[in-house]
Amino acid sequence: MKMNDMVLISVDDHISEPPDMFKAHLSGEELKTAPTLRVAPNGTTYWEYQGLKMPSVGLNAVVGRPLEEYGMEPTSFEQLRKGCYESKARVDDMNVNGIAASLNFGSFPGFDGGRFHKVADKDLSLIHLRAYNDWHIDEWCGAHPGRFIPCALLPTWNMDATVEEIKRIARKGCTAVSINENPTVQGLPSIHNPYWEPLWKAIADHDIAICLHIGAGNPAPHASMETPIEAWITTMPMSIATGAADWLNLEALHRYPKLKIALSEGGIGWIPYFLERADFSHERHKAWTHSRFGATKPSEIFRRHFLNCFIDDAFGLKNLDALDENMVAYECDYPHSDSLWPEVPEYLYKSIRHLTDAQIDKVTHRNAMRFFNFDPFKHHRREDLTVGALRAKAKADGVDTTPVSSGGAKPLAEGEQARPITSGDLMKMFSHHSKAA
Amino acid sequence: MKMNDMVLISVDDHISEPPDMFKAHLSGEELKTAPTLRVAPNGTTYWEYQGLKMPSVGLNAVVGRPLEEYGMEPTSFEQLRKGCYESKARVDDMNVNGIAASLNFGSFPGFDGGRFHKVADKDLSLIHLRAYNDWHIDEWCGAHPGRFIPCALLPTWNMDATVEEIKRIARKGCTAVSINENPTVQGLPSIHNPYWEPLWKAIADHDIAICLHIGAGNPAPHASMETPIEAWITTMPMSIATGAADWLNLEALHRYPKLKIALSEGGIGWIPYFLERADFSHERHKAWTHSRFGATKPSEIFRRHFLNCFIDDAFGLKNLDALDENMVAYECDYPHSDSLWPEVPEYLYKSIRHLTDAQIDKVTHRNAMRFFNFDPFKHHRREDLTVGALRAKAKADGVDTTPVSSGGAKPLAEGEQARPITSGDLMKMFSHHSKAA
Secondary structure, eight states: OOGGGOOEEEEEEEOOOOTTTTTTTOOHHHHHTSOEEEEOTTSOEEEEETTEEEOOSSSSOOTTSOGGGTTSBOOSGGGSOGGGTOHHHHHHHHHHTTEEEEEEEOSTTOTTOHHHHHSSOHHHHHHHHHHHHHIIIIIIITTSTTTEEOOEEOOTTSHHHHHHHHHHHHHTTOOEEEOOSOGGGGTSOOTTSGGGHHHHHHHHHTTOEEEEETTSSSOOOOSOTTSBHHHHHHHTGGGGHHHHHHHHTOTHHHHOTTOEEEEETOOSTTHHHHHHHHHHHHHHHHHHHOOTTTTSOHHHHHHHHEEEEESSOHHHHHTGGGSOTTSEEEOOOTTSTTOOTTOHHHHHHHHHTTSOHHHHHIIIIIHHHHHTTOOGGGTSOGGGSSHHHHHHHHHHHTOOOOOOOOOOBOSSOTTOOOOOOBHHHHHHHHHHHHHHO | OOGGGOOEEEEEEEOOOOTTTTTTTOOHHHHHTSOEEEEOTTSOEEEEETTEEEOOSSSSOOTTSOGGGTTSBOOSGGGSOGGGTOHHHHHHHHHHTTEEEEEEEOSTTOTTOHHHHHSSOHHHHHHHHHHHHHIIIIIIITTSTTTEEOOEEOOTTSHHHHHHHHHHHHHTTOOEEEOOSOGGGGTSOOTTSGGGHHHHHHHHHTTOEEEEETTSSSOOOOSOTTSBHHHHHHHTGGGGHHHHHHHHTOTHHHHOTTOEEEEETOOSTTHHHHHHHHHHHHHHHHHHHOOSOTTSOHHHHHHHHEEEEESSOHHHHHTGGGSOTTSEEEOOOTTSTTOOTTOHHHHHHHHHTTSOHHHHHIIIIIHHHHHTTOOGGGTSOGGGSSHHHHHHHHHHHTOOOOOOOOOOBOSSOTTOOOOOOBHHHHHHHHHHHHHHO
8 A cells, every 4th residue: 555545544633622612502601601711911821610720721732833842831822733723724734644534532621521520510510511522523523524533521420411421422423432541530439330330331332432541540650750751751651551451350341242442542562462461460360369351361352342542653563463453543642742743644654564455444544433433434535535635635725834833831941951851840830830820 | 492401590589588587697786676577466477677567478479379379468487388488498499490590589678678768777777788688698699509699789878888788799799789660769869860870880880780670669550449450460560661761761871881770570572662652752852851862762772771571471572673682581570479480481481482592592591691790600510400400300309399278368358259359459458467467
């Protein structure tokens, strides 16, 4: 296969929600009490909801800047590339990057919708979470049929409402939800608790995929505040291993063979080791752990249920035979700093060109289509969604990818000598930025 | 190569220190105040030192039991196989398992000697830590030349004393030390702090290898207390990734090209992914992180300095070319529950038989010999240290490997129905056991 003939679906990108997002979906008191974008005296933009201030308008949305500014945290919409918050501009940015379709996570509520959980008035929260889903499914995704895979949030603090919301979004054609990889960090029971039984059933009944995005649940630890920040960036995707092992031991997987779990931004190259280790641990310890795997190996359960998502992962793709080639999917991570926008096709092609055409189709789009019950070819001809066709369209549309210096919060104080940035520097930057809000 | 012709050096095993360990190395008040083994009214054995009670006589030393008892924590010496605490019996157990030589970590002081740090009177602590090293080097290892690689503890709370101790153990022929992978958990400065400069210099000057054993520093997290325990067992080795990334970003590696770091019990199959990710993170982020790698890739630095240690790791060994074949070494983990004693040769041979003879020699013993400056062939003919020769000796000596039921603290309460053991069950078992001491 030639690079320009690939069809790319990304199963992990992000939206910085636009200020007017609730307008078309709420009115009166419900609109008035919805999350609102505000500007602090120093110009920092933040969302406010039920007294909770959320300075996460950018959330590392650094796409389109020179690489020197990838460590600066955007503090206002002016510092964001338009594709972060306008769906039409996003489609342009997908075109210029050769991306046919994309699944997007939110920003201000947290990837898992955790901030709707955190506030006090949960009745209100439920109303606004639903409106959030309406905006995401009907407005952001709905405006561009076949270009976005909708992914909803769930009010998991209330299991009845959760089941109702699953039914409601399923009726709208939404086939994915994003929940916390480890609900105990939200104060909810662990996934092994019977509390979650109605969710497993509803998810299985409606053939919905669960997305677990790194960073919202089990933490990606900083070794120390003096540790150079590249250490944290390196280990961040693999921090999902704790969650992966937790979910792999979920008893419900044995009762609901259709449960589907995507490890969003988890990477793939370490997975074959992880599976071998899971099988070893089971084989050596099952006599006293009384674990539930029975005659099935943990690695078999994993291959049946878990989608593995990669950004740039040559070693994993070289060892595709040690994974399940039906359960590996590409992701772009636009507009975050790991994203290779607008050069994804060039990078990706290097690491998959050794595969067969059928395998390339699987990891670039076929697996995502099957896993998320999503078919872009219902709305577009295949030949219009290839890398070559989309880039030709972007060229005709004049999509400009020239890096633009955009400012924001800095990891080093003004005038401070350039020196290796540490975990402590980044923590300080985020805390200053939060206080400004 | 045939299985029986392999020569095996294990770079990670453990000792349960015998009660009389300080007798030959201290006298008078210094002996009286040394760590002492005591027996609680309920029969639980524990070490006591400066008021600190350490119920870690066994520390998962379950070797020789039926697999059903691998989750029970030994609470007295009677429940341990003799090879855990007697060096002669240990050599027998190495012979029957085809192990030519072994590097041992301690138990009651913690793998990192952390409990010598924890107590109040540090002058006393220094005396007893030195006596501990004397016992380990002169008595345990000294009694069997060529069969043990000595590994000392360091009084890292005092950098002058640390440098002195490095010189002292180096004079005794000790070529390895075990320190905490993340000294901030001991209340010491991070490894990036100038505090450690004298240690780097002394280590490099005396060509000493640093061992970082999993479990003493950065934690291996439990997702929740309801999580089946196999999840934790699965992810435990990989929890060293946080430390590996931290040390990989250590600036001293660029100034001391001879610094050697062993990632004890860290596994190998995930390392190629980790290195690819480290290079990616560096390439994409160096413009703002101002990191110190310069023209050298993180993966090159890693391959130069880090020894990767595996117990059973077919995927890693299949991908030896993605590591450095000179920096991979076998480990047994006797007497802990991951150890494959007494069947190591059978398991290991399955995962390395595809390699060339030269590669097999490297990962089974040549790399360990070079890394630790250790030469068992000075004391024994090579043909007497092969799997076949050692097992023949064990047979002649009548070493019995029949599993023996040995009791200890149980993860489930007496009479409780067998059910999947959780992280909470294990935490409860350890806490009960600690309270008994």
